[in-house]
Amino acid sequence: MIQRKIRIALQDYFSHYFIFSGYATRENYWWAMGTIYILTIIFGILSSFVRFPWLMVIWLLMNIFPLITLQFRRLRDVGFNNVGLITLAILYLASLGIFLITNSSFFAFVLQIIVLAFVLLPILKKDELAIQRVNSPFAPFMRTKTSS
Template identity: 35%
Template sequence: MMEWYLKVVRNHYFDFAGRARRKEYWMFLLVNVILALCIGLVAGLIKQSWIGSIYALAVLLPGLGVTARRLHDIGKSGWFILIGLIPLVGLYLIYLLAQEGVRGPNAFGPDPKAAG
């Protein structure tokens, strides 16, 4: 589980090109939420709330990058991330992120399942 998180943070920190499998995206999100909760808890206990903000800023770019690459895997532009800013309509983004990727190469690159 942690290897998916580290893959995004180490290898694809500022990478918006290519494709990301569902597993890569959801494992990154799961570990990110767990770490954010732990950091928030510790920061609250020591009354240093700014620590959570630093973590959020540190994972902002990798999070946007893996989301854009996940959208590329289903054949959508990374700009579809902006749908998440629209109340209720943003739920469609979750639907898109849960879809199976396009089999074979598409306009955004080779199939990550076939490569891995």
């Protein structure tokens, strides 16, 4: 049962390598993320034992896009629309850039809040952040809740 869930989650993870569209269920998201985290730890240990740090670099580079696309698909499932996702990503990248240049504690704080959002938001259920009304101030960033 668990092996099947992991297999399905990893198939989804790697088959949607560059695909930002669509959704990722909570179950698929967490099975894929958990498996990738465990494999990352294993690759980190292996690369230190074989004294080949490039093994870890290759592993991380191989996973950067599927991690981003999985995160986007999961946040879309929670209720963000494309504009909201891009806005969140731009805020993160801008804060990171400004922090790296200025070493400002304010931008470090902003970065921590955004990272916390990326970590905590996937916990939410499908459409939990989707809005009911189109005239909401969050309308440009969130999907409108569909009646199920």
